[in-house]
Structure formats: structure tokens, C-alpha cells
Amino acid sequence: MNITLKNVNKKDFPIFKSLAKSLGFEIIEEKEESPYNPEFVKEILQGQKDIKEGRGIKMTMEELRALCK
Template sequence: MDIVLKNVKKKDFPVLKSLAKSLGFEITIEDEKPYNEEFVKEILEAEKSIKEGRGIRMTMEELKELCK
């Protein structure tokens, strides 16, 4: 059985870790990564290219036509 504890305060973690260890539980710590790294890289590159003037301007009509 797996139990997941979320929003544990840093000051409470050693107590929980000690308790789990004394009961013979296995502890694994996983850092959540809410975004795919490739997706983040793609977005950052797009922002950079826009700042460098490599973006294009479109009117709302052109955008609506593109989305049809």
C-alpha cells in the first residue's frame, strides 16, 4: 500500500521520517515537475525569438481564418 503525504511542512518532515523509519516503512521523496521539460524549453525559445523580432503579426481576422 502506498501513502502520499502532501504539503508537509519542513519542520514536521523529520518527525514523520523518524516515525516511518521506526515502523519499518520505506520513504521515497519525489519532486513534482508540473510541466514537461521539452514543453518549457519550447515556450522559452518562442519567447526569445519574439523578443529578437522574429515573430509575425496577425490581425484577428487572419487568426480566425487560420483556425478554420
């Protein structure tokens, strides 16, 4: 019989793991793969950090439209 636990908080996981181990269960950890490219995620997070630190550029809609032409 297989039991699957979903949406377990990280702080609760060691408790489940130790309980399963003490009962002699086999533990198989499966990590979910992100559908996003890790490099893309890194760029987005860096961009958000840059904006918070004041390294962004403010543009008007007219400037943006002119840039896109």
C-alpha cells in the first residue's frame, strides 16, 4: 500500500519522516519540478531586487511606445 502526503509544511516534514522511519516504512521523496526555466526565474527575482534597491528606470507610456517602434 502506498500513502502520498501532499502540501506538507517544511516544518512538519521531519516529524512525518521520523514517524515513518520508526514504523519501518520506506520513505521516497519526490521533488516537484518547476515548469519555469531556473535561469529565467533568477533574472525575474534579480529584477525585482534591483527595483527595490532603486536601480530601476521609470518610463512614461510614450517613452515605452517609442522604444517598441
